Amino acid sequence: MTATSQDDLLQGEGDLLAVFEQSFRPSKRAVGIESERVALFDDGAPLHYHSDPARPGVDAIFAQLIERHGWTPTAPESEGGPVLGLERARANITLEPGSQFELSGAPHDSLHGLQAELSQHREEMRSLSLSPKLHMLGLGFQPYATQGDLDWVPKSRYPIMREYLPTRGPRALDMMRRTATVQANFDFGDERDAMRKLRAALGLSSAVSGLFANSPMKDGVRQPVKSERALVWLGMDPDRTGLLPFAWKKGAALSDYAQWALDAPMFLVKRDGVATQATTHSFRRFMAEGFNGHRATAYDWETHLKTMFPEVRLARTLEVRGADSVPLPYAVALAALWTAVLYDDAALTAVEETFVPFGHDAWHALRPRIAAEGLHTPIGKTTVGALLRSVLPVAVEALGRRALLDADGQDERRYLDPLLPLVADDRSVTDALLEGWSPEQPGALASLMARCEF
Secondary structure, eight states: OOOOOGGGBOOSHHHHHHHHHTTOOTTOOOEEEEEEEEEEETTSOBOOSSOOSSSOOHHHHHHHHHHHHOOEEOOOSSTTOOOOOEEETTEEEEEOTTOOEEEEOOOBSSHHHHHHHHHHHHHHHHTOOOSSOEEEEOOSBOSSOOGGGOOOOOOTHHHHHHHHGGGTOTTHHHHHHHBOEEEEEEOOOSHHHHHHHHHHHHHHHHHHHHHTOOBOEETTEEOSSSBHHHHHHHTSOTTSEEOOGGGGSTTOOHHHHHHHHHTSBOOEEEETTEEEEOTTOBHHHHHHHOBTTBOOBHHHHHHHHTTOEESEEESSSEEEEEEEOOOHHHHHHHHHHHHHHHSOHHHHHHHHHHTGGGHHHHHHHHHHHHHHHGGGOEETTEEHHHHHHHHHHHHHHHHHHHOOOOTTSOOGGGGGTTHHHHHHTTOOHHHHHHTTOOTTSTTHHHHHHHHHBO
């Protein structure tokens, strides 16, 4: 970012809300997906950013994607700096701190376009000439690599996060370098629509985390849980994570979300490609006092909003963030489920009436148990699985009402098919993928890769 003008400076709450208000799209109902994967070579070694004599790194992968498939490097953080991402049309390939590979897809008017984009990306990744062979896995946690096995992607904010976040939670470095998720992004029409969708998504989020739980491995050992990733997020900075208790209240407004973000410590202030650690300041203090001679701008505010990590996040879209990384058919199913719920009034109402009434405190208290037990987790006089069974048929009907057909004349309901047998039997994704699998069995690594390849 270059020097700012006085017009860029934030003057008050109205400027803070502008990032949301400028994103109101009353007639738009697009869906986008962000799919992270952990990457392992044939011998189980993790992908590093830099190539070495034994294995190619991210730099070699980027070079092939640029040459073969028309991707172009994103602008470096500073002149001559390393390539940290690729772009093509409205999609991006980005990197998490431990070289988790992420496709940030374009917005699509239908799930058919989203599915086609993910399929194309999968084929492009599989076409790369790499020795040894690299596998992109739909798993929520690095199954074998320890912290010492990983390197760091050279992005300017990562050293700041690496120093600060462990002071706020014991699993910070695991979150940064060993977890992977799949997220979906949605439009909102106005303030009421944004807050209604936020509250409903928060209500459903923990159940979705249980359904898409898919990370039972850590340090080469199978854990007695379905989602190690979900447990990691419970050991993270409480100032910027969680289920947003204020948002469950009727009448909650965008200003409440802004006030929550204002009180969270910042990570950095970035000017002219140089990131300066600013964790001594909340954004509220930055607005009031400035920092190192800099005044708060709209760019700073939007950057800060992206460093907030609740289970459902508001910025220019509504982002649902609570699922483990999963193979492609389940990733599309995740987007399909959320599309049905967030873009159909009957389905949204069903979630509001079924999940939201239990309230923030009940769902928050159950998060560790859901990570361990998935859909079997009891809540009130019922179970998480039973609640999903009551809502999933409504979601199927909602996608049918959209009546968006692919080239074969099929509508979007088919993308929910992978979830139907799971919900019927109270099973999570990991139960389907890793049933009967053990890290001690002969050929365990090859079997894991075959079962969980994206």
